[in-house]
Amino acid sequence: MSMLKSNNNECKSIQNDLSAYLDKEIAPWKQLRIQRHLKQCSVCSSQVNILQNTNRTLCFIEPIKASENFIDAVMSKANTQNIYNKEKAEGANRILNIINGLQLWLRSNISVSNPVFMFSFIFGLFIMIGVTLYSPQIEKLNLFTNFNSQSIDNSQDRLISFEVITQKEPKRTLKTR
Amino acid sequence: MFVSDEDLMLECRKGDMSAFELLVRRYQDAIVNYIHLTINDYHRAEDLAQETFLRVLKSAPRYKPKAAFKNWLYTIATNLSRNEIRNRIRRNTYLLDDLVDDGEDIYHSDIMTDTRLQPDILIEKKEQQQLIKRALNLLPDNQRIALTLVTYQELSYDEIADILECTVGAVKSLIHRARQNMKLHLIKVGIGENVNAKI
Ligand SMILES: [Zn+2]
Numbered sequence: 001m002s003m004l005k006s007n008n009n010e011c012k013s014i015q016n017d018l019s020a021y022l023d024k025e026i027a028p029w030k031q032l033r034i035q036r037h038l039k040q041c042s043v044c045s046s047q048v049n050i051l052q053n054t055n056r057t058l059c060f061i062e063p064i065k066a067s068e069n070f071i072d073a074v075m076s077k078a079n080t081q082n083i084y085n086k087e088k089a090e091g092a093n094r095i096l097n098i099i100n101g102l103q104l105w106l107r108s109n110i111s112v113s114n115p116v117f118m119f120s121f122i123f124g125l126f127i128m129i130g131v132t133l134y135s136p137q138i139e140k141l142n143l144f145t146n147f148n149s150q151s152i153d154n155s156q157d158r159l160i161s162f163e164v165i166t167q168k169e170p171k172r173t174l175k176t177r
Numbered sequence: 178m179f180v181s182d183e184d185l186m187l188e189c190r191k192g193d194m195s196a197f198e199l200l201v202r203r204y205q206d207a208i209v210n211y212i213h214l215t216i217n218d219y220h221r222a223e224d225l226a227q228e229t230f231l232r233v234l235k236s237a238p239r240y241k242p243k244a245a246f247k248n249w250l251y252t253i254a255t256n257l258s259r260n261e262i263r264n265r266i267r268r269n270t271y272l273l274d275d276l277v278d279d280g281e282d283i284y285h286s287d288i289m290t291d292t293r294l295q296p297d298i299l300i301e302k303k304e305q306q307q308l309i310k311r312a313l314n315l316l317p318d319n320q321r322i323a324l325t326l327v328t329y330q331e332l333s334y335d336e337i338a339d340i341l342e343c344t345v346g347a348v349k350s351l352i353h354r355a356r357q358n359m360k361l362h363l364i365k366v367g368i369g370e371n372v373n374a375k376i
Contacts, residue, residue, distance in 0.1 A: 016350075016353065018353070019349070019352050020334070020352075023327060025349065053360075054359050054363065055328065057309060058324070058359065060302075060305055060309055061214070061306050061309050061310060061313075062306065063206065063210050063329065064213055065209070066223065070223065070226070070227070071201055071202060074201050074205075074227050074230050074231065075198055075201070078231060078234050081231060081234060082234070
């Protein structure tokens with residue numbers, strides 16, 4: 001009984017590898033182990049036959065070919081795509097040239113070793129960083145408080161109107177009496 | 178002298194269009210065939226194959242010679258096929274099974290020009306092929322893609338793992354399940370195991 005169980009386990013592990021075995025995608029030692037097992041086990045060898053037949057059937061599908069004008073179509077599209085890419089690259093090159101020119105101009109006109117220039121440059125940089133970091137947050141804070149006060153105002157409105165209605169009703173009943 | 182795909186791609190990166198044309202020439206049939214089998218629509222397969230090569234050209238500047246060109250090419254083709262299938266399902270215009278083309282695709286294969294074959298045998302072959310394609314299309318997308326890559330493109334499990342961005346172990350089980358399911362689907366479409374005797 002125990003022999004049969006271990007055999008079943010072996011069959012299971014072998015059967016999981018059968019596709020890879022047919023595709024020769026398995027380590028040589030495993031290949032040998034499977035070959036040995038297949039000679040003894042009719043269940044697994046019939047499984048291999050089924051897989052092989054399925055493969056053979058799949059191979060009946062004839063490979064198709066690209067149409068005759070395939071290359072021409074690709075190349076004409078590729079050439080237009082290339083022209084477009086070249087234009088884009090030229091645009092990018094122009095911007096790079098401007099930046100390069102600016103750098104050259106800066107280097108030739110302002111000496112970095114000049115302490116006055118360095119001080120004003122760093123000062124300017126700090127101000128720029130400060131403006132970009134803090135101004136939007138202040139705006140956001142303002143917006144937030146505005147929104148909050150608005151919502152409070154709204155709720156107060158509602159409360160007032162509610163009070164007005166409840167105060168009016170008893171008066172009416174008094175009148176009808 | 179044989180120039181490797183990777184070297185051609187490097188030439189292509191420099192803007193050499195004749196290198197690009199040579200790559201298209203090398204892979205046009207394989208890519209049309211591969212996409213056709215995964216989406217089962219000949220005309221759409223031609224369009225998507227063209228798109229695959231155009232994307233190769235577009236991303237040529239970013240190509241690194243370390244990556245195998247073939248795997249990269251098949252990855253692009255696979256992504257386009259998957260998108261096509263996904264869009265089709267989203268549009269819900271037609272199901273894959275209905276799409277098994279009317280057999281027109283077979284006119285782009287060699288057997289139709291084989292004069293040694295009798296007309297009735299040709300018709301029988303054509304019908305058999307349509308049925309096998311129908312069975313193939315009953316497979317889940319990933320299984321069909323993996324099975325197509327190993328059976329018709331003759332790629333290794335390593336290459337397929339690279340293309341599908343998964344482990345070799347996953348490819349192994351994907352292909353095994355695909356073959357097991359394929360057997361059942363072949364019976365479902367009426368082919369079974371006697372196809373060998375028929376053709
Ligand atoms: Zn066994």
